[in-house]
Amino acid sequence: MDVKGKMCPMPVALTKRKLAEMQSGQMLEVVGEGELEFDNIQRWLKNNGHEIIEASKKSNEFKILVAKY
Numbered sequence: 001m002d003v004k005g006k007m008c009p010m011p012v013a014l015t016k017r018k019l020a021e022m023q024s025g026q027m028l029e030v031v032g033e034g035e036l037e038f039d040n041i042q043r044w045l046k047n048n049g050h051e052i053i054e055a056s057k058k059s060n061e062f063k064i065l066v067a068k069y
Contacts (some may be wrong), residue, residue: 003032004061011037011055012044018048022068027053030064038062 001018003011013034013048018028030041038057045052045066 001028001030003037005028006032006037006041007034007037013041015041016048019066019068024068025066026067028066030046030066032062033060034062035060038064 001014003014006014011030013051015028015030022028032038032041038055039065042052042055045064047069051067051069052064053067054063058061
């Protein structure tokens with residue numbers, strides 16, 4: 001899911017909405033930009049019991065791979 005160009009809290013809200021539509025165990029890749037958005041999405045995922053498989057950042061862009069639980 002691409003959240004580039006979106007400012008907080010939209011990337012977190014879009015991630016939350018997309019995960020709500022998914023089955024437990026499915027994977028979601030979130031790509032976006034911004035340090036705040038990168039940190040906030042990861043914090044929300046951890047606080048809500050989802051498993052972050054990979055989180056990487058290159059320059060201003062990031063990628064987070066998460067398993068829904």
